[in-house]
């Protein structure tokens with residue numbers, strides 16, 4: 001059993017033959033984890049849609065887990081959105097995420113789940129954390145106001161995993177991914193993150209032979225981006241080799257200015273226009289580059305570079321968008 005203070009404890013966990021539940025399997029990260037797990041020849045990959053089990057419903061979640069009896073759980077189910085959605089729907093981002101994680105973690109304890117991994121997010125670190133951000137920076141400063149609601153829910157989830165490890169000896173761990181992108185991302189322009197938004201806007205500007213496309217904010221803030229397939233690989237690595245009470249950062253260790261990202265997206269899409277900036281939209285935190293040395297010490301490294309990843313995401317968008325509208329447009333809130 002890993003001690004509470006053993007922060008880099010490594011307890012090997014063999015995924016072969018196991019009953020593994022990917023909560024949120026239809027989402028960008030969940031679908032990437034399903035694709036990655038298929039290489040591990042699990043016993044059974046368990047999935048259930050939100051229309052069948054609303055994970056905010058404690059009884060429905062408990063009943064499903066008691067019946068399904070997963071041995072391993074990846075929590076990739078959450079209320080997720082970009083900076084504007086987080087700012088506009090604080091109650092949804094705080095309540096939904098608190099309920100989903102609390103219901104799954106408690107039910108996992110009740111049903112004797114062997115190992116569980118929760119996903120935090122780099123945006124839950126303090127707004128002005130020292131860069132690159134180390135895991136120990138969590139809770140050392142004030143949060144970014146645009147997503148403090150989501151951040152508080154995610155911090156509570158990480159603390160829940162630590163509490164169940166401390167009180168019940170549960171092997172529940174947490175990963176802290178940076179900004180992610182890839183297939184099955186959300187392309188709704190009001191609720192999405194920056195990469196799907198820019199891919200869609202550049203594509204639509206190209207189709208319309210427009211002179212320019214718009215980005216939000218100043219474009220001078222920096223963000224780190226990891227492809228969902230790399231994130232899924234890191235999640236599987238942590239499930240296999242890590243059993244510590246502290247979360248582990250998951251990123252690339254490199255970041256880019258948003259205006260430079262926009263130029264890269266325009267190049268990938270083949271849109272030759274100029275950039276307009278909507279200064280009325282929020283920039284959010286100035287920078288949130290993760291220190292991934294702990295994850296690297298566990299033998300993991302990112303493999304998909306940003307240009308290659310953007311080409312992959314754009315290819316998926318083209319194959320899945322209808323009449324120029326983004327696929328799986330989700331109305332926020």
Ligand SMILES: NC(=O)C1=CN([C@@H]2O[C@H](COP(=O)(O)OP(=O)(O)OC[C@H]3O[C@@H](n4cnc5c(N)ncnc54)[C@H](OP(=O)(O)O)[C@@H]3O)[C@@H](O)[C@H]2O)C=CC1
Nearest residue numbers: 024026027028029050054055077078080119121177179180
């Ligand atoms: N996207 C990013 O940049 C980052 C994401 N993360 C984390 O990764 C995880 C997955 O994010 P991502 O894949 O981008 O999100 P998506 O929105 O793509 O997927 C979220 C999934 O959660 C499911 N879900 C949401 N609410 C409920 C509910 N009430 N009951 C059951 N299922 C529900 C959705 O189901 P349905 O499809 O039926 O709606 C969907 O499958 C989250 O924990 C997020 O915090 C961390 C860092 C960055």
Ligand SMILES: C[C@H]1O[C@H](OP(=O)(O)OP(=O)(O)OC[C@H]2O[C@@H](n3cnc4c(=O)[nH]c(N)nc43)[C@H](O)[C@@H]2O)[C@@H](O)[C@@H](O)C1=O
Nearest residue numbers: 081082083086121123192193194197215216217282283284
């Ligand atoms: C992923 C993580 O981090 C999220 O925060 P964020 O990184 O600030 O999210 P974002 O991707 O929406 O914006 C990144 C930057 O990009 C700029 N920006 C330009 N033009 C568009 C644009 O068209 N859309 C969006 N969304 N942003 C744009 C935007 O103004 C901002 O400066 C949390 O909400 C939370 O979801 C979380 O978990």
